[in-house]
Amino acid sequence: MWTHYDVMDNLLIQIRGRKRVVLFSPKDALNMYLLGDKSQVVDVDNPDLSRFPNFVKAKRYEGILEPGDILFIPAMWFHNTIALNFNVAINVFWKHLDSKLYNSKDIYGNKDLVPAVQALEFVDRAVKRLDELPAEYRDFYARRLINEIQNRVLNHTAE
Numbered sequence: 493m494w495t496h497y498d499v500m501d502n503l504l505i506q507i508r509g510r511k512r513v514v515l516f517s518p519k520d521a522l523n524m525y526l527l528g529d530k531s532q533v534v535d536v537d538n539p540d541l542s543r544f545p546n547f548v549k550a551k552r553y554e555g556i557l558e559p560g561d562i563l564f565i566p567a568m569w570f571h572n573t574i575a576l577n578f579n580v581a582i583n584v585f586w587k588h589l590d591s592k593l594y595n596s597k598d599i600y601g602n603k604d605l606v607p608a609v610q611a612l613e614f615v616d617r618a619v620k621r622l623d624e625l626p627a628e629y630r631d632f633y634a635r636r637l638i639n640e641i642q643n644r645v646l647n648h649t650a651e
Contacts, residue, residue: 495524495531495572499594500585500601502565506557509579513555513563516570520550524570529602536572557581567601 497518504513514536516524523546525532533539539547556576557563565571567588573581585601587594595603604612618637622630 493573495533495536495570496529496602497568497570498529498565498585498601499567499598499603499605501567501588502583502585502601504557504563504565504573505582505584506559506561506563507580507582508559510559510576511557511579511581512574512576513557514572514574515553515565516550517553518568518570520570523547523550529604531570 495514495516525544525547533544533547536552541548555563583600585599589605593605593607595606595609597603603609619634622633622637625633
């Protein structure tokens with residue numbers, strides 16, 4: 493399975509067989525090479541470091557699920573599962589935030605939260621506007637935009 497995150501908390505319940513689970517903290521998002529909600533790093537055991545050099549900076553948490561094991565996977569945690577043999581597992585997802593933040597058609601926690609989708613759309617529009625500038629100006633204002641986001645959002649996040 494590809495490495496991805498869900499926006500809802502979930503329980504992974506192992507019914508039969510064994511499964512390896514690899515988890516990464518949401519704080520490692522910048523090292524995960526995201527394309528939407530999925531990491532572009534297909535093989536977490538043998539990543540292509542020429543394409544994904546910062547992936548090695550992501551701290552991995554790994555374990556094996558046996559029949560009867562239940563793993564709590566918090567929202568936004570990246571996870572990758574690999575079946576070690578024939579297995580059956582069940583995921584149970586639930587909303588823990590105000591329901592208006594979730595996409596009303598998302599029952600599996602796969603779609604980003606509504607305000608996040610809107611913010612990402614805004615970034616897309618901002619990048620298109622920056623593309624109208626000469627290269628040196630585009631670079632300067634892109635760095636300024638990144639600085640604004642870091643100062644207003646990232647620095648206010650609890651560690």
